[in-house]
Amino acid sequence: MNEMLRSALVGLVVLAGFAPLSSFAQDASCTCAxxxxxxxxxGxxxxxxxDVMVSQVAGYGPAQxxxxxxxxxxxxxxxxxxxxxxxxxxxxxxxANSTLDISRVEDKICLNVLGSEKTAQTGNANGNNNNNTPLFIFGGMALGAGILAATADKHHGVSQ
Structure with missing residues (x-):
């Protein structure tokens, strides 16, 4: 395969693989954003x-x-x-046995459940949970590995 085309494909894979990681890095710790x-x-x-408590100006008090x-x-x-x-x-x-923290990340509100994350239920206003970010990241990595394997030059190694 032409060396220039191969280099362009490798560059495209690198950009596609790393760009989503940096754009989703701040949302990774949010249970819901x-x-x-x-x-x-x-809210x-x-x-x-x-037993539920909420932070207030003077410390914690019973939630209502x-x-x-x-x-x-x-x-x-x-x-x-x-x-x-x-x-x-x-x-x-x-x-039970968990904490919800509310913070601001850029122009978003980040809600983060700590403690019993495995049992926390999230969803948008319609009850749907459509966060496919890990799927897209894994798919991009698999696609990149496939392209690199397909374009590898097996006949012109450095030491023959």
Missing amino acids: TAYQGANPI SIGNING AGGALDFGSRVVVGGKGSASVRVGGCNLSVP
């Missing part, structure tokens, strides 16, 4: 069951259904508790 619309408060607490949430808010759920939270297009169920 939604656009910031400039509203204050940015609220829905249902509360059991309908309580306002803003950037920097933290919802802490005890061992026998659960809570639901709605912020923008994110509806989260926060399970």
